[in-house]
Amino acid sequence: MQRNNEHKMCTRCVMDTSDKILKFDENGVCTRCNEFEHRIVKEWNYGKGHEKELKKLLDEIKKSGKGKKYDCILGLSGGLDSSYLLHLAVKEWGLRPFVFHVDAGWNLPVAEKNVKRLCEKLNVDLHIEKMDFEDMRQMQLAFFKTGHAGLDAPQDHAFIAQVDKWSEKLGVKYILNGYNICTEIVANPASWNEGAGPTADKTYIKDVLKKHGGYKTKNYIYTTGFKHKFWLPYVKGVKTVNLLNYVPFTKKEMISTLEKEYGYEAYKQKHFEDLLTKFLEGYWLPTRFGYDIRKAQLSSLVITGQMTREEALEILAKPSLSEEESKELFAIVANKLQISEEELMSYHSLPKKYIKYRNNNWAFQLGIKLYTILGLDKRIRQ
Numbered sequence: 001m002q003r004n005n006e007h008k009m010c011t012r013c014v015m016d017t018s019d020k021i022l023k024f025d026e027n028g029v030c031t032r033c034n035e036f037e038h039r040i041v042k043e044w045n046y047g048k049g050h051e052k053e054l055k056k057l058l059d060e061i062k063k064s065g066k067g068k069k070y071d072c073i074l075g076l077s078g079g080l081d082s083s084y085l086l087h088l089a090v091k092e093w094g095l096r097p098f099v100f101h102v103d104a105g106w107n108l109p110v111a112e113k114n115v116k117r118l119c120e121k122l123n124v125d126l127h128i129e130k131m132d133f134e135d136m137r138q139m140q141l142a143f144f145k146t147g148h149a150g151l152d153a154p155q156d157h158a159f160i161a162q163v164d165k166w167s168e169k170l171g172v173k174y175i176l177n178g179y180n181i182c183t184e185i186v187a188n189p190a191s192w193n194e195g196a197g198p199t200a201d202k203t204y205i206k207d208v209l210k211k212h213g214g215y216k217t218k219n220y221i222y223t224t225g226f227k228h229k230f231w232l233p234y235v236k237g238v239k240t241v242n243l244l245n246y247v248p249f250t251k252k253e254m255i256s257t258l259e260k261e262y263g264y265e266a267y268k269q270k271h272f273e274d275l276l277t278k279f280l281e282g283y284w285l286p287t288r289f290g291y292d293i294r295k296a297q298l299s300s301l302v303i304t305g306q307m308t309r310e311e312a313l314e315i316l317a318k319p320s321l322s323e324e325e326s327k328e329l330f331a332i333v334a335n336k337l338q339i340s341e342e343e344l345m346s347y348h349s350l351p352k353k354y355i356k357y358r359n360n361n362w363a364f365q366l367g368i369k370l371y372t373i374l375g376l377d378k379r380i381r382q
């Protein structure tokens, strides 16, 4: 009861005290909104895009790929952002991306259809990286046993490791990333990740496996924080670019363009192209932790002027998944993990006390320090 009394929601967006460290000003406006207004909105050019900078960047990307089969790499999940980015990259900008898709065994058929339709119509070869499902299943089980909220680390890490693998293998210097201010400026609060380690870090992932069952992966490909955050960007000069931030668009426009051009089928909620993510974000996080990921997603749309706060509140008034859908999904997930529903429920009721896991953040930090001493800090600051 006391918790309910303390609940507070921002008066401008729909972020609230489910983020334990969120602060509010005297008008009840949260730090996220204030940061957006004072810093981000100018950088974003009020959503009008950065045409000149985009042209320069596209020229550089094309130049870097001269004589090569590809000039950039794009990981396509089938979600809205990466799909729209692929559309722009190939159709509007004339880039030649190496397109890969990670199939970790949890794809929903609609996502596979979307990925296929886009690649066929755009005439790009799709490289599908099919993961060893026994590896994925065992890893996911270990993460459920951690009790914390960062449960999708095995899939996230697999994706990051593929980006690193292909940029090394192909010698391509540009990674196209679908991150964008328009639909993602309000990120999930860091406080929601309590107990979890850095997703891009092999040491962390392996320590979770070691501490929860001791499974040794057979075919899973890892990357390290050092390689991902330091070696590739600063030594090999691989640049990750968020090109969606250079063009004006709204979420509605993204959907209508993709529907019209490719027969794309939009999902009910962001990340609902994947069965496990749908389960985690639509059921597990709200019911176990009280984290409704839609608050961040809708807040992004509200503060960028694509939706009113009232519309967002109306959506939030209903749960992400109905009771029936949740039940059905619960049974499917337990079945795919090859455990009973009772066992899965036992992880849902674990105490929210987390053990510590090893990670290699120190190596990455040390690397940056060394480079600063060597006078190469200019690149590091980029």
Ligand SMILES: [Zn+2]
Binding pocket: 010, 011, 012, 013, 014, 015, 029, 030, 031, 032, 033, 034
């Ligand atoms: Zn706010």
